[in-house]
Amino acid sequence: MKLRGLRLDSHTSRPLERPIRVVPPPATLVLALDQGSGADALPMVRPGEAVRVGSAVAAASGAAAAVHSPVSGIVREIAARPTSRGASRCIVIDNDGRDDPMATAAPIDWRAMDGSALIECIAAAGTAGLGGAAFPTATKLALARAAGAELLLLNGAECEPWICCDAALMRERAADVVLGAQVMLAAAGAQRCVVAIEDDKPEAIAAVEAAVRAATDARIEVRVLPALFPLGAEGPLVAAVTGREVPHDGWPPQVGVVCQNVGTAAAVARLVQDDRPVMSRVLTVTGSGVQQPANVEACIGTPVGQLVAACGGYTGECARRIAGGSLTGRSIEGDDVPVTKGMNCVLLASDADLPSRGPARPCIRCGDCAAVCPAGLLPQQLHVAARSDDSAALARFGLSACIECGCCDYVCPSAIPLTARFRAARERQHLADLERRRAIEARARYERHQRRLAEQAEAERQAFDTARRRARGADPGDR
Amino acid sequence: MDPGPAQPPYVVAGFSVPRVMFQVLVALVPVLAVQIHLFGMSPLLLVAVAALVAVACEALALHLRHRSVRPCLRDGSVLVTAALLALAVPPTLPLWQLALGVAVAVLLAKHAYGGLGQNPFNPAMVGYAVLLVSFPLEMTRWPAPGGDWDAMTGATALDTLRNGLRQSYTMQEIQAGPAFGHVGAMGGEWINLAALVGGVYLLARRIVRWHIPVAMLAGIAVPAALFHMFDPGAHASASFHLAAGATMLGAFFIATDPVSAATSDRGRLVYGAGIGLLTWIIRTWGGFPDGVAFAVLIMNLAVPLIDRYTVPRIYGHAGQ
Numbered sequence: 001m002k003l004r005g006l007r008l009d010s011h012t013s014r015p016l017e018r019p020i021r022v023v024p025p026p027a028t029l030v031l032a033l034d035q036g037s038g039a040d041a042l043p044m045v046r047p048g049e050a051v052r053v054g055s056a057v058a059a060a061s062g063a064a065a066a067v068h069s070p071v072s073g074i075v076r077e078i079a080a081r082p083t084s085r086g087a088s089r090c091i092v093i094d095n096d097g098r099d100d101p102m103a104t105a106a107p108i109d110w111r112a113m114d115g116s117a118l119i120e121c122i123a124a125a126g127t128a129g130l131g132g133a134a135f136p137t138a139t140k141l142a143l144a145r146a147a148g149a150e151l152l153l154l155n156g157a158e159c160e161p162w163i164c165c166d167a168a169l170m171r172e173r174a175a176d177v178v179l180g181a182q183v184m185l186a187a188a189g190a191q192r193c194v195v196a197i198e199d200d201k202p203e204a205i206a207a208v209e210a211a212v213r214a215a216t217d218a219r220i221e222v223r224v225l226p227a228l229f230p231l232g233a234e235g236p237l238v239a240a241v242t243g244r245e246v247p248h249d250g251w252p253p254q255v256g257v258v259c260q261n262v263g264t265a266a267a268v269a270r271l272v273q274d275d276r277p278v279m280s281r282v283l284t285v286t287g288s289g290v291q292q293p294a295n296v297e298a299c300i301g302t303p304v305g306q307l308v309a310a311c312g313g314y315t316g317e318c319a320r321r322i323a324g325g326s327l328t329g330r331s332i333e334g335d336d337v338p339v340t341k342g343m344n345c346v347l348l349a350s351d352a353d354l355p356s357r358g359p360a361r362p363c364i365r366c367g368d369c370a371a372v373c374p375a376g377l378l379p380q381q382l383h384v385a386a387r388s389d390d391s392a393a394l395a396r397f398g399l400s401a402c403i404e405c406g407c408c409d410y411v412c413p414s415a416i417p418l419t420a421r422f423r424a425a426r427e428r429q430h431l432a433d434l435e436r437r438r439a440i441e442a443r444a445r446y447e448r449h450q451r452r453l454a455e456q457a458e459a460e461r462q463a464f465d466t467a468r469r470r471a472r473g474a475d476p477g478d479r
Numbered sequence: 480m481d482p483g484p485a486q487p488p489y490v491v492a493g494f495s496v497p498r499v500m501f502q503v504l505v506a507l508v509p510v511l512a513v514q515i516h517l518f519g520m521s522p523l524l525l526v527a528v529a530a531l532v533a534v535a536c537e538a539l540a541l542h543l544r545h546r547s548v549r550p551c552l553r554d555g556s557v558l559v560t561a562a563l564l565a566l567a568v569p570p571t572l573p574l575w576q577l578a579l580g581v582a583v584a585v586l587l588a589k590h591a592y593g594g595l596g597q598n599p600f601n602p603a604m605v606g607y608a609v610l611l612v613s614f615p616l617e618m619t620r621w622p623a624p625g626g627d628w629d630a631m632t633g634a635t636a637l638d639t640l641r642n643g644l645r646q647s648y649t650m651q652e653i654q655a656g657p658a659f660g661h662v663g664a665m666g667g668e669w670i671n672l673a674a675l676v677g678g679v680y681l682l683a684r685r686i687v688r689w690h691i692p693v694a695m696l697a698g699i700a701v702p703a704a705l706f707h708m709f710d711p712g713a714h715a716s717a718s719f720h721l722a723a724g725a726t727m728l729g730a731f732f733i734a735t736d737p738v739s740a741a742t743s744d745r746g747r748l749v750y751g752a753g754i755g756l757l758t759w760i761i762r763t764w765g766g767f768p769d770g771v772a773f774a775v776l777i778m779n780l781a782v783p784l785i786d787r788y789t790v791p792r793i794y795g796h797a798g799q
Contacts, residue, residue: 406488
C-alpha cells in the first residue's frame, strides 16, 4: 500500500528547547475511570478511604487498565467531572502531601520471569498505551504472545503537529525505552524490535541509537521513517515498517506485529526498575496560548490549569484548549480537565495557530482527499454515501477502514467537515447495528417464549390425558 | 448541518474552491492571448459577454433556487464555464448565439441538476454541443489567422482533412492547403501550445492531477500513431491530432472538470483514455469539426459505471 498523508509543519521547536520539567503533584487529583480508551475501570475505593502512593484505586476492566493513586491522601468522592472525553466518572483524591508509599521500591527481576508472569506484572501496574489510545498494554502483549507475533514495533513516529512528548522522552530517557523494549520482547515472546522514528527528530534518533548500542542488543534496531502524518497511526505504521497490512477486521498480531508506544516502553522500564505502577506521564504543553511551551512530567489526575501554571501561565492569546494535537485532538473546556494516561498534549491555541475553515461548499469531487487518505479510501464517495445514509455504499467504500485522521478535511477546498460526518455515520451505523441485534434477540426471546408456552400447554394436556386415563383405568366401573 | 470546529480536525490547509477556479482562469490567459494575437479583439469580447451572461444566469438560478446568491457566485466556477465555452467557439460566432450557449450551460446543464458539484455533464460542453447542432454553419467557420476575417472564414484543418480524404485527395495535397500549419492546424497549433502551457501551470500548481490529461492525450495519440503507421495516406499523424482542434484545451481544462469526471485515480485514467479515443474516432469517421465535446459528454455518461469498477483497494482489505 502506498504511504499517503500530509507533510505538515510540526510546531515542536519551542517545547523541545527545554528539558522535561516535573510538575509537582496538585492538592486535589482527579483520576478519570476512563483514562482515554473509552472504557471505565472499576473503582475499588470508597469516599473517605485513605490511599497511599501506588495504591490501586480502580481495577482493570475490558479496554480499561487499572488506575493507581500517584499521591497519598483521602478519597473525597467518586463523581462525574469534566474530562477530555466529556463528563465522566472520576475518583477525586485530596493529597495529604506526605507521599506515603505502598512499599519500598525494589527492582523486579524480570529476566528470571516468564512471559505470562511479566504480562501479569504489567497489567497490575496499570500500564496503558501512552501514545494516546490508553489501551491496556498487557492485553496487547497477551494477544501477541498467543498469536506468536515476531516483531515488537515501538512507535516513536509522533507524526501529529504540536505533539513532541515522545521526542523529548526519547532524547532524555532513551535507555528506559530500550530497557522497556527488552522487557516487552520477553513478555510478548517476540524475536525482534523496531523503534520507528520520523526523520524530523534527529536528536531522538541519535539518542535511541546510542542507547541500543549501549545495551548491545542485536534484536533492537532503529528505523527512520519519513515525516508524514498520520504515519504514527497503527495501521499506516505497520504498513510502513513491514509492508504488511493489518486485516480490516483483525489485530496487528495477526500479521506478526505488536505495536507499543515508546512512552509505554519507558513506563515498563520504570516498573521493572522501581516497581512503580503508571502514575505519571510526559506530555507536551504548547501553543501560542502558553508562556513557555514545554514537555512536562505530571501525575495522572493533575488539572490542566496546573500544567499551564508550571509553564509560566497563559499569554492571553489562548482561544481554544485541545487535548491532543490539532488534527485528532479533542476540544476541552476550562482548567479542571485532568491529565489521563491517554493525554499526550495540551494545545493552548491562539486563533492564528489554528486558521479556521470557511463555510462548507458543495463537493466538487476534486479527489484531493483520496490523494492523502492513508487508508486508501475515496472520501468524496463516502461523503455522498454518508449524506444519503446509504449503508450499502458506506460499506462498499470502506467506512470501517477510516481512522479519522482528518487528512481529508485538511485538504478539502470546499471546507467540508468530512471526518465529523464519517464519525457521525459510523455512530449511526453502530446504533442501527445495536438496534438490529436487539430486534433479533427480542424476536428469538419471543419465539422461545411461544415455544415454551406451547410445550407447557402440550405437557398440561398430556398430564390431563394421563390423569384421565389413569382415572379411567383405576375405576373402570365408572363407565 | 455543519458541526464546525467543535470536532477535530481543528486545522485546515486553507485551500478553497474560489482559489482553484481563479488558478484555472489564470491558466487560460495564454490561450486568450494567442487567440487575440491571431484573431484580433473579438475573442476578448466573446469572453466578456460569456462571463456577463454566465454571472447573470447563475444569479438568476440561485435566486430561483432560494440560495444565497453572493457566496455561491463568489466560488468562480461559473466564470470558468463561461471562459471555456467562449474560447472553444469560433471568434466569429454571433454574440447572441454565444449567450444562448452560456445560458444553456449554466441554467440547464448546471443548475437544473442542483448547481455546483451536482452536474453529471460538463456544462461548457453541453453549451458547445447545443450550439454546434443548432448553428452548424457559424460553429464550423473559423477565420484565417491574421487576415480580414469577414472575408476569409473557412473550414478548420480537421474538417478539410476529413473532406479531402473522402474526395480521395492525398495527404500531401490536403496538408498543403491554407488551413494547415507546421504540425497541426494553422493558428490552431499555437492555441494548442498555449493551452499546453496553461495546463502545465495547472499541473505544477497541483490544481489538476496528471491522470486525465495524460490518459486523454495518449487516447488520441496511440490510435492515431498506429493508423498513421499502417496507412499514412489516409490517416493524419499523432502530432497533427495533438496540435489540432481543441486537443490541449480539452485535455487540461475540459476533461479535467472534476465534478463530471471519474473520481479515483484509476477511474480517471480510464475516463481520460476514453475521451481521447472517442475524440480520435469522431474526428476520423464522424461528421463534426472536432470530437472533444461529444467525447467528453459520452464519457460523462460512463462515469457512474467507471466509478463503480475502479474503487481503489482499501487498507486491510485483501484484493478486490
